[in-house]
Amino acid sequence: MLKFTDTHSHLYLSQFDSDKTAVVERALKVLDAIYLPNIDMETIPSMLELRHLHNDFFFPMIGLHPCSVKEDFRNILEEMEAMLIAGNLHGEKTFFGIGETGLDMYWDKTRLAIQKEALLIQIEWAKKYNLPIILHCRETLDEAIEMIEIESTKELRGIFHCFDGNLEQAQRIASIPGFKMGIGGIITYKKSSLPEIISQIDLKHFVLETDSPFLPPTPHRGKRNESSYIPLIAQQLAEIQSTGLKQVCEITNRNVAEVFG
Numbered sequence: 193m194l195k196f197t198d199t200h201s202h203l204y205l206s207q208f209d210s211d212k213t214a215v216v217e218r219a220l221k222v223l224d225a226i227y228l229p230n231i232d233m234e235t236i237p238s239m240l241e242l243r244h245l246h247n248d249f250f251f252p253m254i255g256l257h258p259c260s261v262k263e264d265f266r267n268i269l270e271e272m273e274a275m276l277i278a279g280n281l282h283g284e285k286t287f288f289g290i291g292e293t294g295l296d297m298y299w300d301k302t303r304l305a306i307q308k309e310a311l312l313i314q315i316e317w318a319k320k321y322n323l324p325i326i327l328h329c330r331e332t333l334d335e336a337i338e339m340i341e342i343e344s345t346k347e348l349r350g351i352f353h354c355f356d357g358n359l360e361q362a363q364r365i366a367s368i369p370g371f372k373m374g375i376g377g378i379i380t381y382k383k384s385s386l387p388e389i390i391s392q393i394d395l396k397h398f399v400l401e402t403d404s405p406f407l408p409p410t411p412h413r414g415k416r417n418e419s420s421y422i423p424l425i426a427q428q429l430a431e432i433q434s435t436g437l438k439q440v441c442e443i444t445n446r447n448v449a450e451v452f453g
Contacts, residue, residue, distance in 0.1 A: 194441045195224040196426055197448045198419040200292070200326065200353050200374055200401035203250075204228060204238040207405040207416055216242075218420035220249065224445070226419050227452070228252045229292035229326050229353070232260040233268060236275070243286070251452070253289035254279075255314055258296040258307045258328055265310045273317060280321065288452055290318045291326030292353060298330040308339070315343050318350065324370075324451045325350035333357045337364050344368055349451055354378070354403055359389045366397045372447050374401040377409035377417060380428045387432045395433050395443045399451065400425055 198219070203226060208215050219226060228239050230253055242250040254276050256268055279286030293314040295307050318325040327350060329336040336352070341364070349370030355362070356378055365373055375398050379386045390398065400422050402408075408417035409424040423437075430440045 194423075194438060196222060196400055196422045196441055197224055197445055198226045198402050198404075198422050199351060199399045199448060199451075200229055200376070201226050201404045201419045202229070202231070202406075203404060203419060204235060204242050205405060208418075215418050215420070216246070218418065222420055222423055225448075226250055227289065229289070230254050231257045231292070233271060240286070251288040252286065253291050253326060254287040255291035255293040255326070256310055257292055258294050258310070259299055261303060261307050261310045263306075265306060269310060269313050276317065276321065287323070289324045289326055289350075290314050291350075292328045293325065294328035294353070295332035295336050296328060296330040297332050304332070304335075308335075311339065312343075315339070315348065319345060319347050322347060327352050328354070333361055337361060340368055340371065346370075351399055351451060353401065354407070356386060357389075359392060362389055362393050366393055370451070372397055372399045372451055374399055375425065375429055376401045376403050377407045377413070377421070377425060379432065380410040380424060381413065390429070391432050395435070395440065396447060398429065398444060399447050400429070400444050
């Protein structure tokens with residue numbers, strides 16, 4: 193049976209409190225791994241609980257979501273970096289990536305400057321600790337791409353989470369060494385322009401994600417998303433790329449290995 197990877201799931205959030213065990217069991221049937229991007233200091237304990245539940249299946253990350261960047265963000269990031277160092281001492285990893293971080297002008301257009309400062313700090317973590325960075329870019333994709341292009345080094349790698357850009361933006365990301373685009377439920381939506389765009393980009397530039405509990409694929413749109421829906425996204429990607437589900441599984445898993453090691 194094919195086993196996929198969900199590179200972006202918030203399975204530790206309260207939306208799963210009532211049936212988390214069943215959700216995990218469904219995910220285990222179709223996935224080899226789930227990567228857990230962090231949001232803020234408050235979400236770290238519940239995220240690490242999942243790691244303790246299945247330490248060979250759940251892979252937490254640490255970072256500050258752009259919508260959580262407030263005036264005290266430097267203090268928060270200092271605390272997070274201390275946790276990152278402590279958690280990854282002696283080669284025993286607790287955190288497998290930086291993020292999710294990035295830029296967001298959808299909810300608040302006044303905080304872009306401090307979001308950029310917070311992102312730069314976390315880019316430096318990614319380089320310093322040799323970890324991939326997970327980028328949230330809502331209404332800020334050009335700005336985020338430009339920052340990564342400027343900061344690009346052979347060590348820097350990561351994922352542009354929830355890619356929803358145009359062809360030119362996809363081509364720019366594809367040209368940055370070490371970076372992939374996260375493809376989720378949006379590609380199953382009838383009015384989405386993504387299928388036409390990603391049909392023109394090689395499969396080696398994509399990884400699969402759900403962003404659960406958000407952005408569920410059709411036919412679950414309007415309901416809670418979960419990681420076990422990854423095969424629906426993979427099947428749609430296979431159709432868009434005119435290839436088989438097995439090839440999508442193999443290539444996207446290989447892409448995950450390139451990013452996370």
